Amino acid sequence: MPEFRHPVPHPSRRTWRLARHLLLGLSLAATSLPARAQTAPQTAMVTGSFSPEQRAEIVAIVRQALKTDPSILTDAITTLRASAQQKDDADAGAALQANRGALTGQTGDAILGNPAGNVTLVEFYDPRCPYCRKVLPTLDTLIGSDRQVRVVEKLIPILGPNSVIDAEAIQAAALQGKYKPLQQALMGDSGAPGLDRIRTLASAVGIDVPRLLQDMKSPAVSSVLNRNVELARTLHLTGTPTFIIGDQTIPGAVELADLRQAVAAQRAH
Template sequence: MRRLLAPALSVLMLAQGAAPVLAAGFDDQQKQEIRGIVKDYLVQHPEVILEAIQALQARQDAEQANEAKGKIADLRDKLLRDSRDQVIGNPKGDVTLVEFFDYRCGYCKQAQPIVMELIKADPKLRVVLKEFPILGPDSLVASRAALASVAQGKYAAFHEALIASRGALPDDKIMEIAKTVGIDTEKLKADMSSPAIAAQIADAHSLAEKLAINGTPSFIIGDQLIPGAIDLEALKKLVSDARSACAGTC
């Protein structure tokens, strides 16, 4: 039976994508013995399964990251230079951080003070905000309201107030928040129905789809796509790396 151990482990490695096909040529009894050895090995060493899953996830993440780099390059102007998008930080900054976000997303709310701290720490950082409502009708209404507030010059304050809010965001609460930052809510309601606003949100969704972004927050900096929340030091490192690599072009 021991003579079958190496082939059995090779079959196990094959399941992890690490060996050529070795099972061909075994008779049924040998295959059954191999299955038994592999089963026994996995029962005795279940950590191998976790290691295999982690290796597979790492490989998939690397493949997705490489694929994203090419797509980011192709979509760079739409990501960084869409004149409709709102920009915070330094509008003429040498590095741009793009954030896809949803006002009802708890992780976006956690990320907001981190982004603001990053802006405070880096006066050369430009941040592009992509309204990406994906958490239901309230999210969509909040994004439409935020974009409509641009006409009153109140986007930045309204954006921060919406992100800072807790709980649900029904229409009446959105309007109450708007009033607190000095927005004319009657004008806001009228402006929210603009086809241009609907088109802007639709374009953000199209961009996200092309980049396989399906959650918020998602960040893009340089040629990197970072899904999910990220801590301040990690963001600073990404900004520094992008600044070194891009020389003011990203």
């Protein structure tokens, strides 16, 4: 015997439109995407224009749709995430173009390698970041093997007070022409962080320690570090180290072969 069901009234176009918004609202509730804040008022505005009976009908449609095919919600979340990622990528690309001048080197930036090199690689790093420490010898090898690479260093102390104090010391050492020696000493040392450690390592590499400690709190140092952190935010960077070469952003402790490939591609561009 055939199974009979109670006939379901055919919903109006307006009803289906609201159902779609409700599905979107449900998918947004399951994710933390920024689009949630933008969509919620729109959903509320649409639901407010329907009667309680119509809203009840739409909720029933949504529930039945999710029971029948739960993948609807998964697909909606996947689509929203992909859309948000595309927007983030577009925003990051636009920010990269708008801040191109800042990436070629600013006052206070250390330039490693050949200052007149034909390819510029920018590194945003935190001196306490273990991945930044891991990639340090990789950069040295790249610079030593390719005499036409210039590396622009952007210190961004984002991992807490110890990062700040180390970054201040390295940036202050640059005022004495000792950026690289103190960077290598601090980032290669496993001792407890603090001013005593900085004094010991700075003295060992021939730095005027009293001047260093004074310069660490100077506007010349703090302005550079603040500027670098703000630039990293503007470029939508999410961690350290992050490398930028041309229009390409490379996050993480990248391998030497990948850096060489990026440099070759930029040189051929």
